[in-house]
């Protein structure tokens with residue numbers, strides 16, 4: 496901690512992984528001898544830069560930009576960009592660290608990285624967002640490339656932002672290099688099902704955990720937090736598979752809708768009008784109500800899918816969910832569940848899917864987007880969804896079997912950490928001390 500002061504999220508993420516690696520390190524001392532743990536915890540490269548831009552009134556604003564290129568043993572650095580006022584180096588490092596193991600678990604050739612800025616897109620005009628993205632890329636472009644580092648979206652970075660970023664990259668480099676960013680529009684190099692992939696993938700992972708318990712999604716009640724890209728497509732897939740998704744939220748509070756969330760209305764409010772979830776409740780009528788300043792976990796459900804942000808589900812929330820009869824919790828967001836809450840779920844026999852396994856569908860389809868770009872082709876939606884389903888089932892099986900092999904049956908946290916670690920560690924060992 497003295498080496499990386501004031502980075503609590505990074506310490507939390509690293510501690511969680513390192514704790515579960517004890518049995519592997521004991522079984523394979525060559526890992527420790529090769530300094531693999533120390534090397535894994537130190538990013539290969541960290542870039543911090545100034546992002547100056549002008550707001551609509553002509554005032555100069557200055558934000559801070561980050562790209563942490565954590566590990567490239569398995570392929571080019573890959574991971575999203577986050578634009579949110581809470582972003583600092585520690586947040587980006589936690590996300591980049593998680594990304595190494597997540598990307599390894601997909602079985603595809605991608606390394607781990609993450610980036611972003613403390614820029615707050617909320618309330619900014621389209622023109623302001625564009626000028627910010629252009630300024631951000633004016634520095635970032637020299638560090639990325641299809642064989643080097645391939646950013647994507649995350650909180651605050653969706654299709655609009657990827658468009659502005661790609662436009663500026665193309666202009667500066669004078670190259671049509673589709674594979675430099677993923678999450679592009681479907682008519683200029685983007686993959687079908689990429690926007691849906693994280694949410695869909697988490698529901699597929701949830702279905703696999705339920706299968707393991709001899710159950711299905713059919714007729715189950717689910718609580719989902721967030722109302723962004725991941726939450727919306729989680730609700731969509733839950734509904735398609737016969738579950739009833741009754742909540743969504745944002746930082747102002749949550750909506751509970753007894754009839755199940757109306758996806759068209761939610762998309763209209765969030766994606767078209769860029770409004771808040773209370774607008775959904777106002778328009779929906781009697782079945783829905785807005786609860787200001789509280790979190791969705793107080794609504795009893797069989798399944799809970801946190802899909803907003805880190806540390807949004809703590810020990811008190813976990814106790815409430817357990818009392819309400821929750822059977823499965825699966826992380827759509829990155830590290831939304833605090834370590835104490837994870838322990839409570841595991842002690843209560845709740846199946847718990849950690850984000851680095853459960854939300855890997857997004858980055859997996861990003862890697863499929865890179866493959867399509869490389870071959871200058873685009874696959875039909877059905878093909879991408881088939882691949883996504885296969886990948887999520889493989890990840891589930893890998894985590895499940897690895898947990899069993901190391902004497903922790905049913906513990907997906909241990910399974911995901913060890914399986915991801917083994918793949919990266921073996922590649923690093925083979926490539927020497929670098």
Ligand code: NDP
Nearest residue numbers: 649650651693721722723724725745746803804828829857
């Ligand atoms: P979006 O920006 O589309 O949506 C984020 C949602 O979370 C919004 O509803 C937002 O509400 C809410 N939120 C953000 N911060 C907070 C907060 N501090 N308190 C309460 N609510 C908050 O982001 P995504 O849906 O893309 O990402 C959500 C999570 O999923 C993140 O943890 C991300 O890292 C993870 N993830 C995303 C992937 C992807 O493919 N997009 C892939 C894998 C993981 P508000 O507008 O009020 O801030």
